[in-house]
Amino acid sequence: MVVETVMSSFSRAFGRDPESVASAPGRVNLIGEHLDYNGGRSLPIGLPVRTYVAVAPRTDGRLVLVSEQSPDRMEVAVDAPDVGGWAAYVVGVVQALGLAGTGYDVLVDGRVPLGAGLSSSAALECAAGLAVADAAGATPSREELVAAAVRAENDYVGAPTGALDQTSVVFARAGHALVVDPAGGSHRLVPWEPEGQLLVIDTRAEHSHAGGEYADRRRTCDAAAAELGVTRLATAGADAVERLLDPVVRRRVRHVVTEEVRVGQALDAVEARDWQGFGRLMTASHASLRDDYEVSCRELDVAVEAALDAGALGARMTGGGFGGSAIALVPAGLGDTVRDAVTAAFADAGLAEPGFLDGTASDGAVVEVGRS
Template sequence: MSGVLPAWTTDEGTARATTLFEQTFGAAPLGVWAAPGRVNLIGEHTDYNAGLCLPIALEHRTFVAVSPRADRLVRLVSAQEQSTVREVRLDDVAPGTVEGWPAYVVGVAWALEQAGHSVVGFDVAVDSCVPYGAGLSSSAALESAVAVALDDLAGLGLGGDDAERAALAAACVRAENEIAGAPTGGMDQSTSLRATTGNAVLLDFTPGLDAVDSARHVPFDLADAGLALLVVDTRAPHALVDGQYAARRDACERAARTLGVTSLREIADMLGRSESPADELPAVLAALDDDVRPRARHVVTEIARVGTFVGLLDAGDVTEVGPVMDASHASLRDDYEVSCPELDLAVTAAREAGALGARMTGGGFGGSAIALVRATDIAAVQDAVLAAFADAGYTPPDLLVAVPAAPAGRAA
């Protein structure tokens, strides 16, 4: 079976980052830190609408070997970027001043300083087994790994309990939004920093919630249920800074203003108290322009789907979540229009091969799909997806089996 991407062990990832650091900077790093990518089970494009989502952290991680410097210079090298050394002075970092992947690194330092913390320059070497551009939050994994490294090196005290990690995640979100220029919500960074082994994390982005109320860990033991979660990296081009993501976010903000609410979450909550929300939704959204209405419909119904999905998990009915996943994909494809032919094909092929449910995951416009399958059907579904892509003439996808993993932390 080809195309399956294993996660690195901690020792392997540490060795890779350490070797790159030593070869580049001529000395051993002070330490190595790592952070996971994530896959979202349900709740897409809801985080920036004050909504709910339910991701898990992946075993696939980004490793950063780091040593502090006595000055304000940051020197960066990445095994994924032809090992070219980049240099950025922290005093020069501001919105619009840093291009490319270094923005995700120095942006974290900048955001921590903006929050009142003291940060010095540093040398950093990056290596990762989180698929790049796959919609599995490789950028958030990089930000989170750097965040826990800087927290340890500067003694900031933000990497301990969940409340502290929520503050660290907020700095990473600000780095991505303001320095990297990607207008994403906070799901990715919150997952990488706050997830726990064996659990999905139900994230609530209602403004003003404290850390205790904004995250709940929901058991997600697929092996015990005889199931597995297959991730299909379609390898279709995926980017969140090309304007499409921002356009969707703008449409949601326009919808909220027209409806007289601060976020679409308020509409979802209002309908959630109704005895027949599906019947009332068209009338509630009738005031919206035709181009905005389907965007709002997706967000409102997706927030409801998160609640349904979590309710099934809480009841021990994990095998029943498949139809919820299917409905989510249809909404993302038809109402939010963020799918693509490769994602649709992955979803269709997985279902026809026996998946209980399947959907695109992540921001869309390329990236990855997920399929909930019986453990005994993993090989058959993988083979069916690979065959479907070959028949369509698409680039062969990469595949991995997702297991809820641990959050960012020190590796060595």
């Protein structure tokens, strides 16, 4: 139904049918935050909420872009060196895939909430990359799609992210979590079917990877790795943490080192179906992100505390932080109770009403309608 709606929207916008439609999910990270650029493992899942991109080729070297979430219609050269706003993610990935030799009409229906820390930018990049490639008759591998999306975000948009979001968005699978290990460039699927439900809490506090705080954390970690003489900070070990003299750097590194340990324990808990143990690790991860890495905020802390008080097995912020979303592992039958408790806590704190999304593990990026 959604695909048909997107195709109809494209036809109204451009007066012709699209040749390709692709979609990609938002994602949450269950545990392993800020580890991808420190050589540590992460455990993300794809979400049911998705971004859809419909495409038809042009012959004039222009990109014409419209979005169901924006009133603006943009037209730029397909090889433009500098484009602002959401269009940059599309232009960047088209160029990174080497498909800038022609033009495209592009319609975006981005149903992943913006600024919620759910990888809306990666979903847009990967859906756009798949749709444009299919419309151009190209067949990049999934690894090539991930690499192009990362280049688009790093080099074109200017956000110094790792590859976790794009890898998650492309390789996610329903009923599974993805173990992403940047040390070997590997990823593998593990069953993820918890008892109860995973609740995603959109705090409405927007965040951005292009901001200075995220880049500052990366610089601090890179400098600490050089000081300790390690290539992967996540493997530095607890003893190395205490050798760092600067107390702020010590806290940052402590989070990285202890979070890597928690990921290993979380994988053991998933295999044993120990959901209470997994929940405790989620909560410990949040405390580390809040106190040592200092990337939480008032809204995230209120969401986590309210969910735990209402009976969640565990809760934590997810994503880069400084706003965005939290997740809560909720026993069966307590979903409404946790939602009501979080909503009431936000009202009591004078905060905007939060949103809630289904956290069921879902499939990754896919061509929904192709030329063939």
